[in-house]
Amino acid sequence: MAKNIFLALACGFTLPLIGCVTTSQVATIESYVIDSETYQATGKSERIKSIVLHYTVSNNARSIKTLTTGNVSAHYLILNNDDDKIYNLVPENERAWHAGNGGFAGRTILNDTSIGIEIVNAGIKHEYRNALKNGKLDYHPYEHYVEFDELQVKKVGQLVQDLAKRYDISPKNIIGHADMAPSRKIDPGAKFPWQRLYKEYGIGAWYDEFDKQFFMSQDEFAAATIPEIKQAFRDYGYQLNNSDEWDKKSRDVIYAFQLHFRPHHPTGVIDIETYAILKALNKKYAGRDDFY
Ligand SMILES: [Zn+2]
Incomplete structure (x- = not known):
């Protein structure tokens, strides 16, 4: 064991150019040991x-x-x-x-x-x-x-x-x-x-009902552009294109959202209540998970 280490060190530090390192000269082991206690990562x-x-x-x-x-x-x-x-x-x-x-x-x-x-x-x-x-x-x-x-x-x-x-x-x-x-x-x-x-x-x-009511009382929906509304869906987690029209794929997203969060009236059409629920959810669940 000690001899093998000595050879490996000698090769590494003093004789790098003559290609002396071979598998027979580096440390040999019967079988390795997993040490999962000495070092631990936080990431x-x-x-x-x-x-x-x-x-x-x-x-x-x-x-x-x-x-x-x-x-x-x-x-x-x-x-x-x-x-x-x-x-x-x-x-x-x-x-x-x-x-x-x-x-x-x-x-x-x-x-x-x-x-x-x-x-x-x-x-x-x-x-x-x-x-x-x-x-x-x-x-x-x-x-x-x-x-x-x-x-x-x-x-x-x-x-x-x-x-x-x-x-x-x-x-x-x-x-x-x-x-x-x-x-x-x-x-x-x-x-x-x-x-x-x-x-x-x-x-x-x-969502919290209070937040939904608050967002319904605002004029945000009337003023919101389609890309802004789509961005709010993306902020929550939905995959959605960035076009400025409610094409079929975009309406499918609205319908899926309504099935989940406004199930009694799923239409596939954006309306003030759907948008208010989305805003209330984004307020409550802001931030993202780790993506590392
Ligand atoms: Zn399924």
Whole structure:
């Protein structure tokens, strides 16, 4: 051991030009030892940054089959059975394939950094499945969505509470699939009880009513330009283009936001209440996460 060190030092400091360093002359070890106590870094954070909530648009049996045998998956599955079980399909330290293209709060490829939770729910009621096809309706209203079971809400509340605590996930990074992929997805839909989960379990983001009323009483909405309003959506975390028109993709963002924060009247059209809620959220949840 001492001899090997001596040789390595001699080569390094006195004989650099004759190429004396070979693998046989540097320190040799049987196997290395990981020392995780002597030095510790302060620049670090959790790899899991967000929780993405979904509904499955199918029943228990088909949801299980799709999520366990296909090329889509989620970390957790909540059936609508009358029991106390939550199914863990993918270990939390592995990637589940639930998020797909999109992004939120400056992050894309959310499968890398999120926990996905699928909830068995039919989504849009059967009789309204074709409601958008004749072109008269751009988006599904509140009534078109299927309710979640009470027991499912309780399971989601407890699970998300636990995950958010363990990974120190910031409130606004607890999102729906629609929030990160507004032109592809509308789940978990208008009936997902975000406000209730905030109030009863302290999870996710919600605005303060006082702030909303304040922003509604201001003239800001009337004066705001489209790029300014779009910037406010981006400030909160939504991915949105910078054009000065409400093109379909931009309206999809408004609809996703309304599904989450004004679910009883989702229209895809910006209005004073939607803008006031957005301003109230930005006031309350200003600042960004770490992006290192
Ligand atoms: Zn989804």
